[in-house]
Amino acid sequence: MPDWLRPLEGPRRPGGPPSRRKHEAPSFELAVERFVEEYVSRKTGRPFSAASKRNVRDNLLGGPMKAYRAKHGIVAINQWGGDAAADYLRWLQQELRRDSATVKKQRSQLRSFGVFCEGRFRVVGAAGGALTALPVSPDTDYATTEDPPLTPDEAERLLSATSTTRDRLAVAMLLYTGMRPGELLGVQEREVHLDRTPPVVEVTGSVRGRAGAKGAATVRDVPLTIGQSSLPRLLRSHLADPTRPPRANHLLLSSRRLRSGGYAPLTVNGLRQMLDRLRETTGITCNAYRFRNTFCTWCAAAGMPMEDLRLLLGLASSTMVSRYYPSTMRQAALDAAARIRF
Numbered sequence: 001m002p003d004w005l006r007p008l009e010g011p012r013r014p015g016g017p018p019s020r021r022k023h024e025a026p027s028f029e030l031a032v033e034r035f036v037e038e039y040v041s042r043k044t045g046r047p048f049s050a051a052s053k054r055n056v057r058d059n060l061l062g063g064p065m066k067a068y069r070a071k072h073g074i075v076a077i078n079q080w081g082g083d084a085a086a087d088y089l090r091w092l093q094q095e096l097r098r099d100s101a102t103v104k105k106q107r108s109q110l111r112s113f114g115v116f117c118e119g120r121f122r123v124v125g126a127a128g129g130a131l132t133a134l135p136v137s138p139d140t141d142y143a144t145t146e147d148p149p150l151t152p153d154e155a156e157r158l159l160s161a162t163s164t165t166r167d168r169l170a171v172a173m174l175l176y177t178g179m180r181p182g183e184l185l186g187v188q189e190r191e192v193h194l195d196r197t198p199p200v201v202e203v204t205g206s207v208r209g210r211a212g213a214k215g216a217a218t219v220r221d222v223p224l225t226i227g228q229s230s231l232p233r234l235l236r237s238h239l240a241d242p243t244r245p246p247r248a249n250h251l252l253l254s255s256r257r258l259r260s261g262g263y264a265p266l267t268v269n270g271l272r273q274m275l276d277r278l279r280e281t282t283g284i285t286c287n288a289y290r291f292r293n294t295f296c297t298w299c300a301a302a303g304m305p306m307e308d309l310r311l312l313l314g315l316a317s318s319t320m321v322s323r324y325y326p327s328t329m330r331q332a333a334l335d336a337a338a339r340i341r342f
Contacts (some may be wrong), residue, residue, distance in 0.1 A: 003014060020152050025078035026121060027230040032060045033175050037117045055265075059106050060113065062269035065098060077121055082129030089134060102140040103336075107136060127213045131256035147290050149194050149297040154284050161281045165241065170252055170266070173201075174288055176231050178295035181271055181288035182206035187251045192235055199224045199232045203314060220296045227298060 026034075036053045040046065048056065059065070068088050074080055089110070114127030150158070155175055162168040173184050174295045184205050191202040200221040224231045238244070238251075245253070250265035258264050275286050292313075299309050310321045 001096050003145060023297075025076040025123075028074060028077050028080060029061060031077040031080075031117055031121060032057065032113070034120060035113050038120070039112065039116055041112075056109055056113075058267050058269050059109055062267065063202045063273045064092060064269070077117055077126075078123055080123065082119070082124075082127055082131035083115055085114060086130035086134045089136070093136065100136050100336075103136045107131070107134060119316070125256065146293070149294040150284070150286075150290065155294065157282050158278055158286055160283055161278055165234070166240055166252060166266075167278075169238050170271065170274065171278070171286075171291070174291035175230055176226055177201065178292050178299075179203060179222065180206065180292070180314075181268060183314075184288075185250075185252060185266055185268065188249050189251055190249075192239070193250065194224075194232055194236060199235075217253060218310065222312060226312075227302065228229055228293075255259050296321065296324045 035184055036048060036056050039048060046125065065088070068091060069075070072084065074084065077136040085107075089103055089107055092098045092106065093100065100230040111127055111131060114123075114131060117123040159168055159171055159175075162171055173179060173187075174181070177184075179187075179201075183206050186206045187201060187203070191204065193200050193202070200223050203220050203222055205219070224235065245262055248262065252271075253263040254265040254266045254270050273290070276290070278284070278286050296309060296313070298308075299312070306318055306325055309324070310318050313321065315321060
């Protein structure tokens with residue numbers, strides 16, 4: 001069993017999947033796949049884009065939905081309905097603390113999914129019940145405070161607590177490159193250049209493709225040896241793993257099998273779940289934003305010029321970077337003023 005897959009793969013049942021009887025309700029997963037491929041918007045008359053398909057699959061087949069369905073024994077689509085959808089959204093916001101904007105987006109998807117299931121699978125009440133008028137208010141959003149940058153000791157503890165080479169590589173990439181999570185998940189094997197000096201990774205967009213990137217500034221080469229030398233070694237080990245599927249394309253893979261037999265790329269939800277497990281194991285708050293914040297703080301403290309850091313982060317302006325430099329810039333200005341002679 002591949003090391004990068006070990007904690008994610010559950011026990012397999014012998015034999016192939018059982019055949020579905022002619023009049024048996026389809027599974028929830030099959031209904032989602034039909035929705036993704038066949039749905040046409042009533043407003044625009046268009047099907048889902050490739051990016052929207054990935055987003056819908058992440059939301060309706062991802063970890064939170066799996067956990068909710070497992071808890072309530074929802075297997076077939078006729079066990080789903082508007083009341084269950086509303087209950088899921090309340091759980092998502094109140095227990096998992098998703099912000100109201102995220103919950104509203106999923107509410108819209110679940111309403112469209114319910115309408116589709118009523119028409120396609122004759123599921124009565126899939127778009128009705130409590131989902132019809134479910135309120136989602138920002139008043140229930142939990143107040144968030146920015147976590148301070150990780151200390152070197154905390155960073156090392158998080159890296160040491162990862163249980164697979166894939167997870168360790170993901171954490172190291174976020175920590176030592178400052179990449180956005182969508183950019184990291186979109187990296188393909190051919191975009192990693194360990195033979196260059198210094199070794200770099202090409203960032204050409206996000207997991208949603210070039211259309212999902214935040215602007216032309218995101219297209220860049222990011223060195224892999226900023227402040228450390230461990231990242232190239234982790235990448236070489238990961239790519240040379242004999243159990244890694246050949247021609248896998250994406251650098252980071254999940255445990256979900258594709259119809260072609262290969263493994264699907266790791267998703268945003270999958271990355272979030274992995275970081276949540278690290279938080280539970282170590283007691284250290286860790287998320288992709290905190291890794292990016294830590295990277296910026298370390299680079300600024302080490303004396304990296306602001307413009308260089310802006311380019312590394314793929315930002316169009318220095319506005320978001322300048323906050324890491326106030327004390328450094330203040331002292332530099334004082335030193336420069338002291339050298340002036342009229």
